[in-house]
Amino acid sequence: MIDIPKALLILLFILTKTVAQNIPDQISLYPVMIENKYGYIDKTGQVVIKPQFDYAWPFSGHLAMVELNEKVGFIDTTGKIVIEPRYDYATNFREGVAAILIGEWDEGKWGFINQEGQVIIEPRFDYAQGFSQARAVVGLGSLEYMNYGYIDITGTIKIPTKYQDASDFCEDLAAVRLNDLYGYIDTSGQIIIKPQFLKARPFRDGLAAVGVITQDHIFLDKWGYIDKTGELVIKVQYDEAFDFSQGIARVMVFDEYYNGYYGFINKTGSYISPPKYQDAYDFSEGLAAVKLDDKWGYIDSAGRFLIEPTYESARPFINGLAKVTIMGKEAYIDKSGRVIWQETNK
Numbered sequence: 001m002i003d004i005p006k007a008l009l010i011l012l013f014i015l016t017k018t019v020a021q022n023i024p025d026q027i028s029l030y031p032v033m034i035e036n037k038y039g040y041i042d043k044t045g046q047v048v049i050k051p052q053f054d055y056a057w058p059f060s061g062h063l064a065m066v067e068l069n070e071k072v073g074f075i076d077t078t079g080k081i082v083i084e085p086r087y088d089y090a091t092n093f094r095e096g097v098a099a100i101l102i103g104e105w106d107e108g109k110w111g112f113i114n115q116e117g118q119v120i121i122e123p124r125f126d127y128a129q130g131f132s133q134a135r136a137v138v139g140l141g142s143l144e145y146m147n148y149g150y151i152d153i154t155g156t157i158k159i160p161t162k163y164q165d166a167s168d169f170c171e172d173l174a175a176v177r178l179n180d181l182y183g184y185i186d187t188s189g190q191i192i193i194k195p196q197f198l199k200a201r202p203f204r205d206g207l208a209a210v211g212v213i214t215q216d217h218i219f220l221d222k223w224g225y226i227d228k229t230g231e232l233v234i235k236v237q238y239d240e241a242f243d244f245s246q247g248i249a250r251v252m253v254f255d256e257y258y259n260g261y262y263g264f265i266n267k268t269g270s271y272i273s274p275p276k277y278q279d280a281y282d283f284s285e286g287l288a289a290v291k292l293d294d295k296w297g298y299i300d301s302a303g304r305f306l307i308e309p310t311y312e313s314a315r316p317f318i319n320g321l322a323k324v325t326i327m328g329k330e331a332y333i334d335k336s337g338r339v340i341w342q343e344t345n346k
Contacts, residue, residue, distance in 0.1 A: 028319045029064070029077060030332055031056040032341060038066070040079070043320060045332065045341035049079035058318065060092035063115065074098075074117075083117035094130035097153065106143055112136070112155070121155035132168040135159070135187055148176070150189070159189035167202055173228065175200035175208070182210070184230075193230035201243055203228065207267060209241035209249070223251070225269070234269035245282040248272060248301060264288065264303065273303030284316035287335065296324065298335075307337040 029040040029048065039051035040059075055067040063074045063082065073085030074093075088108055089101040096115055101108050102123045111123030112131075127139030127146055134153060139146040140161045149161030165177035173184040173192060183195035184203075198221045199211030206228060211221040214236060223241035225234035239260065240252040247267055252260045253275045263275035264283075279291040287298040287306060297309030298317075312325040321332045321340060331342035 027059045027062065027077065028321075029059050030318075030321060030323070030341075031058060031064075032332075033330070033343070040064070041332070041341050043340070049075070052079075057092070060094075063093055065090055065092065082115075083113070091128075091130045094132060095134070095153075097131050097136075099128040099130055099136070110138070120153070121151070129168060132170065133172065133187055135169050135174075137166045137168065150174075150187075158187075159185070167200075170202040170204065171206070171228075173203050173208075175202060184208070192228070193226070196230075199223070201241070205244040205247060205267065207233065207244055207249075209243065211241075212236055225249070234265070234267075242282060245284065246286070246301070248283050248288075250280055250282050250288070251275065262290070272301060273299060281314075281316045284318065285320070285335075287317055287322075289314040289316055289322065298322070306335070307333070 028043045031038055032041050034051040037051035038053040038056035039047055040049035040056065042048045053066040053068055057065040059077070062077055065072050066075050066085065068085040071085040072087050072090050073081055074083040076082050087100040088103060089105065091099040093115060097112050097120065099110055100113050100123065101110050103109060109123035110125040110128035111119055112121040112128070114120050125138040126141055129137040131153065135150040135158065137148055138151050138161065139148045141147050147161040148163045148166035149157055150159035150166070152158050163176040163178055164180070167175045169187055172186060175182050176185055178195045181195035182197040182200035183191055184193040184200070186192050197210040197212055201209040207225045209223050210226050211223045214222045222236045223238040224232055224236035225241065227233050238251040239254045242250040244267065248264050250262055251265055252262050254260055261275040262277040262280035263271055264273045265271055277290040277292055278294070281289040283301065287300060289296055290299055290309070292309045295309035296311040296314035297305050298307040298314070300306050312328070315323045317335065320334060324331050324333055326339070326342065329343040332340045334340055
């Protein structure tokens with residue numbers, strides 16, 4: 001399996017680098033670890049793909065990435081390997097294409113394959129993300145000094161690699177960083193909202209979270225939300241703000257001791273649940289995982305607990321199930337809180 005330091009490096013870089021994440025279509029199979037090998041269960045908790053992989057990721061469409069002998073490939077919903085594990089890392093398939101890494105994370109090259117496993121863009125980039133709206137972010141340079149731009153499906157650079165940071169296109173716009181400030185471009189590379197923000201997230205539901213320095217917070221940025229004209233429609237007031245999902249956005253504010261607490265707002269900026277949670281995820285399938293008094297539970301869009309906070313950890317719902325931790329063991333629950341599957345080998 002990928003060693004922990006390398007896995008963390010990959011995860012942290014992607015989370016830092018990727019401002020926008022397009023959530024792919026999911027099917028109802030869920031990765032589980034049984035006796036130190038990964039397989040998949042269905043929505044009833046039955047094992048349908050026997051544990052045989054060193055690691056396994058959720059399905060994206062009808063393919064899932066798996067790891068064997070420190071290489072990644074892809075399986076179909078029957079568990080059959082359809083793309084041999086030969087890559088050092090890969091992204092999920094988006095728009096029928098996945099980015100693949102050949103070599104070490106800091107020295108290897110990224111290219112792209114189709115769902116038949118054919119290389120359609122030879123590995124030549126120092127960084128790559130999946131496709132979104134027929135454009136993919138690519139990078140040239142070192143991890144510390146990368147320049148980003150965009151290619152089309154033929155591998156042709158359509159938007160020059162001149163940005164300090166670049167996100168996926170979402171709702172026809174992408175956040176890019178130029179001269180230390182973020183703005184937004186369209187798929188042709190034209191600047192639609194001039195660079196003026198310290199931080200920026202993708203547009204969701206017509207709004208994007210942006211960070212600025214306010215006069216009374218010289219060293220700390222504050223966040224608000226803009227529309228596609230660049231006009232501020234939810235005033236700058238949060239210590240961090242996240243994407244809208246199902247008409248609701250997660251925000252965070254510090255107390256006087258700089259402890260961060262999470263709450264949720266609607267598109268008018270009104271709180272549907274005030275900042276009182278120690279941690280939280282975005283809404284998914286009508287529920288959001290939140291941490292209160294060191295335990296995780298799930299609230300609805302009115303801020304009411306539908307599943308009481310009793311878990312040590314919790315993740316968002318995907319196709320009716322969510323992964324939680326109960327007494328140190330991983331489990332999946334349904335929206336009633338019923339345990340569908342639980343680890344037994346710890």
